Amino acid sequence: MLCEKCKIREATIQYTEVVNGNREEHHFCAQCAREMDFGQVSALFDGEFTFGKIISALLGEEGQADEPAFTQIVCPNCGTSYQQFVDESRFGCADCYEVFDLLIRDSIQKLQGSETHKGKHPKYSTKMIPESLTRDLPGASKRAAEQEETGTKPETGRAAELNELRVSLRQAIRDEEFELAAQYRDRIRELEKEDADA
Amino acid sequence: MLKWYEQVRMDTGSNYVSSRIRLARNWKEYRFPGSLTADEAGEMVRRLRAGLEPFCEAAGESFTGSLLAEIPEAERLAMRERRILNAGILGRRAPVGLVLSETEDVSLVLNGDDHIRLQLISPNQHIYELWSRADALDDRLNESFAYAFDERFGYLTSFPTNVGTGMRANIVVHLPALSTGKQFQSLLQSMTRFGVTIRGVYGAGRENYGALYDVSNSKTLGLSEREILDLVVKVAAQLNSEENQVRRKSVEVHRLERVDEAFKAYGLLKYARKLSLRDALSYISQVMAGITDGIITAGEPVSLYRLYFGIQPYNLIAAARGPVDREKLDAVRADYIRRELPEIKEV
Numbered sequence: 405m406l407c408e409k410c411k412i413r414e415a416t417i418q419y420t421e422v423v424n425g426n427r428e429e430h431h432f433c434a435q436c437a438r439e440m441d442f443g444q445v446s447a448l449f450d451g452e453f454t455f456g457k458i459i460s461a462l463l464g465e466e467g468q469a470d471e472p473a474f475t476q477i478v479c480p481n482c483g484t485s486y487q488q489f490v491d492e493s494r495f496g497c498a499d500c501y502e503v504f505d506l507l508i509r510d511s512i513q514k515l516q517g518s519e520t521h522k523g524k525h526p527k528y529s530t531k532m533i534p535e536s537l538t539r540d541l542p543g544a545s546k547r548a549a550e551q552e553e554t555g556t557k558p559e560t561g562r563a564a565e566l567n568e569l570r571v572s573l574r575q576a577i578r579d580e581e582f583e584l585a586a587q588y589r590d591r592i593r594e595l596e597k598e599d600a601d602a
Numbered sequence: 603m604l605k606w607y608e609q610v611r612m613d614t615g616s617n618y619v620s621s622r623i624r625l626a627r628n629w630k631e632y633r634f635p636g637s638l639t640a641d642e643a644g645e646m647v648r649r650l651r652a653g654l655e656p657f658c659e660a661a662g663e664s665f666t667g668s669l670l671a672e673i674p675e676a677e678r679l680a681m682r683e684r685r686i687l688n689a690g691i692l693g694r695r696a697p698v699g700l701v702l703s704e705t706e707d708v709s710l711v712l713n714g715d716d717h718i719r720l721q722l723i724s725p726n727q728h729i730y731e732l733w734s735r736a737d738a739l740d741d742r743l744n745e746s747f748a749y750a751f752d753e754r755f756g757y758l759t760s761f762p763t764n765v766g767t768g769m770r771a772n773i774v775v776h777l778p779a780l781s782t783g784k785q786f787q788s789l790l791q792s793m794t795r796f797g798v799t800i801r802g803v804y805g806a807g808r809e810n811y812g813a814l815y816d817v818s819n820s821k822t823l824g825l826s827e828r829e830i831l832d833l834v835v836k837v838a839a840q841l842n843s844e845e846n847q848v849r850r851k852s853v854e855v856h857r858l859e860r861v862d863e864a865f866k867a868y869g870l871l872k873y874a875r876k877l878s879l880r881d882a883l884s885y886i887s888q889v890m891a892g893i894t895d896g897i898i899t900a901g902e903p904v905s906l907y908r909l910y911f912g913i914q915p916y917n918l919i920a921a922a923r924g925p926v927d928r929e930k931l932d933a934v935r936a937d938y939i940r941r942e943l944p945e946i947k948e949v
Contacts, residue, residue, distance in 0.1 A: 481633065482633045482634070482637040483637065484637060492636075493761060493762065493763075494634075494636055494760050494761055495634055495636075495758070495759075495760055495761075495762070496633055496634055496636055496637035497632075497633035497634050497637060498628060498630065498633075498634070498750035498752075498758045501752055501755055501758055501765075502752075508762070511762070512755075512762055512765070512823065515762060515763065516762075516763075516765070516766065516821050516822065516823035516824060517797070517821055517823075517824060518766075518821070518823050518824020518825075519754065519755075519823070519824070520754055520823075520824060521752075521753070521754060521755055521756025521757075521765075521766045521767070521823060521824070522756075522766075522824055522825060522826045522829075523756065523766070523767045523769075523825070523826035523827045523828075523829075524737070524740075524757075524767065524826075524827055525751070526744050526748070526749045526751050526757075527741045527744055527745075528741075528744050528745055528748065529748055529749075529751070
């Protein structure tokens with residue numbers, strides 16, 4: 405079928421309009437569709453059609469992605485920014501879910517039709533693998549030691565401050581106190597940099 | 603030992619070809635694959651491989667472990683055609699690990715889109731059995747690796763489209779009659795309201811060769827694993843039974859035409875010296891339909907379905923063990939089919 409607008413290219417997009425209960429079907433090519441105003445779904449016609457684009461369009465719909473306060477939010481654990489997440493529809497780490505929590509909850513609800521998990525829970529939540537299996541790897545032992553430090557033992561000094569700051573950062577984002585959140589983020593980065601240099 | 607796709611039987615009166623369960627899991631200790639450095643990814647893949655013993659023991663099969671970079675390119679692409687790898691991870695620069703069982707029915711992809719992707723495939727429709735097996739194997743993995751999990755969002759994944767159960771359940775059905783009907787596209791459309799995605803396996807939309815359709819859950823959050831399975835099974839069963847109705851009627855009313863169609867397709871497969879992928883898929887589908895309907899037979903149980911994999915370009919190239927001229931591929935395909943096609947008789 406040819407595009408009903410340009411009547412030159414093959415129509416690849418079917419657009420169904422329901423006005424007062426009357427259904428009308430239209431067929432356009434991608435190029436004409438892109439030029440027309442379909443509101444937020446227009447993003448779907450740019451380039452490849454992916455789930456990623458859908459969630460980006462949904463996120464954009466809230467009109468928040470452009471606000472600097474939102475785009476500046478960065479996950480302290482992996483450095484993924486909210487804008488990056490919107491662009492790629494991809495989380496950088498498990499913490500991102502908590503950091504971007506309020507910003508993404510509606511979008512996940514729209515995408516998945518739910519925002520609450522139902523079903524299996526992990527049987528084991530702590531590490532069961534014998535340490536001997538991975539101990540010989542240099543990075544592994546360092547990580548295990550770190551984990552112990554932040555996990556089971558009482559925390560001291562910088563590690564405790566970092567943790568506290570991360571909690572405050574999340575709280576600030578929840579309360580939509582973005583300036584405060586940015587300050588926490590900068591302080592976290594400073595501390596992490598010192599850690600890395602040390 | 604026969605690969606899983608060599609065990610697909612289409613002479614049982616049903617149109618179910620295969621079932622598959624995929625689980626996406628991430629290890630709490632590491633950031634998601636997209637934000638790991640090459641060194642971290644390498645370390646993680648090594649540690650994951652080191653902790654797989656309980657998993658392999660529970661699976662009760664022998665496994666081969668490798669890094670994708672160690673596998674020749676043609677074989678990697680052939681694995682994609684056999685549903686072991688997906689297109690996304692083929693292009694990854696970071697180390698990706700693959701652990702594959704001998705019959706190719708159980709596989710793990712390490713550091714793909716997520717840290718761990720567990721996949722189980724079976725011939726025909728055994729999705730509930732697959733899930734109980736996947737569930738148990740998932741626990742064995744979890745014994746070694748604590749998962750990233752959130753009470754509200756469930757299993758945390760790189761992409762928000764997989765969060766929750768992290769599970770994708772697929773059933774592939776063979777619909778040669780239904781898919782030629784005028785109402786087919788709107789039938790598929792109406793099915794999607796239930797929360798499933800239906801895709802043509804070879805080609806998209808109206809352009810589908812071989813009449814295989816893949817039914818899978820569209821959503822992963824807010825439904826339990828059991829509810830997801832029930833949904834996919836319900837839709838696949840509906841398609842199967844509608845297909846059966848149309849086919850039974852066609853055999854009753856137009857038996858000679860159906861036998862004629864099956865034998866013409868068989869004749870082309872058996873004698874052609876050049877076959878394009880499209881044509882070969884269509885003819886194999888027609889012969890398979892005749893066997894399912896009991897109007898023609900191979901005498902002994904055979905899996906015609908394995909030809910669907912065998913005739914794919916990279917499977918032909920990988921099997922040739924030498925360079926294959928692209929332009930000669932249709933001839934190589936026809937040779938392969940002549941070798942592998944069983945003798946068919948009228949019932």
